[in-house]
Amino acid sequence: MQDKHEAHRSYGLQTAGSRGIAGTKRYAMVIDLRKCIGCRSCMVACKAEFGIPLGVWRTWVKEGDKGSYPNTRRIFMPRLCNHCDYPVCVRNCPTQATFKHKDGFVLQRYNRCIGCRTCMVACPYNARHLIPAKRTDKNLPTMVVDKCTFCIHRVKKGLVPSCVQACVGGARIFGDMNDPNSEVSKLASKETLTVLKPELGTSPSVSYIGGDWELMDEPHSYTNRSTQLKDEFNDFKRNHKGDAFGDIVEGEPTMPQVIANMNGFLHTIPHKAKGVFDSFVNFFFK
Amino acid sequence: MEESVITYNVFHHVAWGTSISVYFWLVGVSTGSFIISSLGWVFGIERYKSIALTASITAVVILLLVPSLLIWDLGQPLRFLYLLLPSYWHATGPMSWGSTFIFFYSIAIIVYSYFVIVNNPFWAKMIGIISVVLAILLELYTGVVMQLNPGRFLNNTALTPFLFLTGAFISGIGVLILVLWIQNMLVAIKVEWTLIEEMAKYMMFGLVFDLFLLFLDFMQTLYGDHGQVIGHEVVLMGVFRFPYLWLEIIIGLLIPFFILVSPLKKFKAGILLAALLVAVGVYGMRVWWVMGGQYLQTFY
Incomplete structure (x- = not known):
């Protein structure tokens, strides 16, 4: 209690x-x-x-x-x-x-x-x-x-x-x-x-x-990760960028990855903007 | 002692990434630049009135980039409006306060700039006082929003607000010095170089204080709990060694400090280089702070 x-x-x-x-x-x-x-x-x-x-x-x-x-x-x-x-x-x-x-x-x-x-x-x-x-x-x-x-x-x-x-x-x-x-x-x-x-x-x-x-x-x-798990973790971060674009692969230079992440984030903007535009269209015209 | 090895786990992405680190840096530069702008009209130091407009416009322009980063970073961009609706506002959520501060701060500095342009000392001072308070609160928020997460070893420290305020102050001055140098080259209205030298001196004091805070943080992580110690070894001195050690401490703080205490400070190039390095170095801090703070837990 x-x-x-x-x-x-x-x-x-x-x-x-x-x-x-x-x-x-x-x-x-x-x-x-x-x-x-x-x-x-x-x-x-x-x-x-x-x-x-x-x-x-x-x-x-x-x-x-x-x-x-x-x-x-x-x-x-x-x-x-x-x-x-x-x-x-x-x-x-x-x-x-x-x-x-x-x-x-x-x-x-x-x-x-x-x-x-x-x-x-x-x-x-x-x-x-x-x-x-x-x-x-x-x-x-x-x-x-x-x-x-x-x-x-x-x-x-x-x-x-x-x-x-x-x-x-x-x-x-x-x-x-x-x-x-x-x-x-x-x-x-x-x-x-x-x-x-x-x-x-x-x-x-x-x-x-x-x-x-x-x-x-x-x-x-x-x-205390196994070597295999460490590699898998790095592969995951290298190949499956999340929506936040903040994953950094261990053992590779950090800042180029940060710049690449920012680039990835900027590329999502048109897709999200299209979603916002579609919402407006759906709301006002359909 | 029995050894163990973790052989399987699911992986997680970092929740806040590059856009948030850039956003923290931009807010810092904007608030730092604005505080220099307020020295003339709010705090009554006459010689700073000559740069007040440039500084406040720099603050406004940089802040204009912020909403684009924040809104597009949301999973549901249109729902950013929820942050400002009273029925959704959550008093214990740091982000609720932050979005309120950023909303009113952006309006306040635009209004302040207007009164500076029309040369209205009374209203410039009144709105300037409000803007300074909002600038400090906004900069505090960017640090506190990650500090108030007890599970983040590297972020959960009471030094956070001071680290962010100092970083904002020096990076704001750094960017402003560069802007004023460009202004001197392009526009007829010139700013006296002695004023820039004086700002560089303020920046140097900020550098020393920032180094002191980082030393305190270093001590805490080195003698802290398991998470902080491993965070120091694996994150700060490991994966994020470049943004932490090289970009922030060496390039962003130590080299500019030595420039500003050496005869190099008498040369324009010396001060400009120091300003550039400080501005870039503070971005290194934002990178390890945001992404490094979440790094270990992505595996847990």
């Missing part, structure tokens, strides 16, 4: 944190890493549930190798939005596009989002992404920020999120942390739970059992 002062701490115009407050719900996920086998069915289920485009993810599974032969182990860590009690993204959003639901969900309103990506810069967990401009279904939003919703549409019908439903090892457990009879609450009382970046004071709703610090620590994750 949190003390009264912390429980009522609130950022901006959004709902205060509800963890540990009687009479409120606090939906949370516990991920038991002892049971995770790295099958990535959660990633597939999430992609299928929401039609997530290629190249972006609401949930993913990070993977590492631990130890040296013959004492080795493969470790996994599923990642998703932490639905923080005190979300930095909500605090920093300039248009109130992202907000915190009273039951703990951190949600995104596409119609308010201007695609400024402030929330992506603010999120310490990399849990947000900009939806690419091209989608198969033209009715779905593009070029606005998207994120995990904890499958609120399913939870409100008494179901669990699709990633939890799909988890073959039963590693993902979902429920109301404020309900003492829920499975997550029981796990929280008997197991040692860890969260990502607790020092930031975000109070995440996603916690882990048996987390390895090597996977949880951000700088360590960077410095």
Whole structure:
């Protein structure tokens, strides 16, 4: 239980944190890493549930190798939005596009989002992404920020999120942390739970059992990449420029890349201008 | 100790890229240039009135480039209007404040320039005071918008506002010196070179203060938490070594400093070179600040 002062701490115009407050719900996920086998069915289920485009993810599974032969182990860590009690993204959003639901969900309103990506810069967990401009279904939003919703549409019908439903090892457990009879609450009382970046004071709703610090620590994750992963990362940045044009390939001169990035950004302007023009035409003449 | 290797992860793009770094630099140059403009009409230093109009017009012209960068950087360019609508405005969002400041600052400096042109001291001073406050707030915002992200090791420092204000001040003077030199060559109205020398002296004081702030930042990153230490090693002295060490510290601060304390300052070319290097060097800071600050996390 949190003390009264912390429980009522609130950022901006959004709902205060509800963890540990009687009479409120606090939906949370516990991920038991002892049971995770790295099958990535959660990633597939999430992609299928929401039609997530290629190249972006609401949930993913990070993977590492631990130890040296013959004492080795493969470790996994599923990642998703932490639905923080005190979300930095909500605090920093300039248009109130992202907000915190009273039951703990951190949600995104596409119609308010201007695609400024402030929330992506603010999120310490990399849990947000900009939806690419091209989608198969033209009715779905593009070029606005998207994120995990904890499958609120399913939870409100008494179901669990699709990633939890799909988890073959039963590693993902979902429920109301404020309900003492829920499975997550029981796990929280008997197991040692860890969260990502607790020092930031975000109070995440996603916690882990048996987390390895090597996977949880951000700088360590960077410095201890395998050579292959480092090459893949550089290929990704070299060949898949994001909409912000800020990727720098490690080991190559920085400033020519900065100039090339600016050039790439300038080349997007005519396409965006055409989109703006089309909107005007649609609004006034059709 | 048991070693571990990360073998798979999904990758993420940097959320803010080159256009934002250029935007931060342009805002800095505009506000820095405007503050020099205000020395005459707002702070009453008579000899600066001769350059007030050039400085304020420089500030306006440079600021005109900003909206084009910002609006086209948005995923939904037309929705930039949301930033100014009261029902969307979010008091805890730094960008809400920033967009408000930039809106009113751009209007204020245009109005100020008008009163300078028509030679109306009272209104030039009144609007000038408002513009100076807005200029300082706007420049603070560009730093603070990235500072207030606790997950960004390199940006989350209380030195940020001072780093940005100092950078704006010196880069503004740098660009203004170059503009005044061009004006002296092209237009009949000449600016006394002694005034430019005096501005160069202010720029030198700014350089020293900027170096001091960077030293403090260096100490913090070197003795900071894991993220700051790795950020220093991998980002500042690694991938972003050129914009950080070479462009900002050596080319942008140390070389101009030595020019301005050496006999070279007596030559026009010396001062002009120092001004150019400072302006370029501050852009190096904007590059590592924006893109370097996000670099590590793109892998996490």
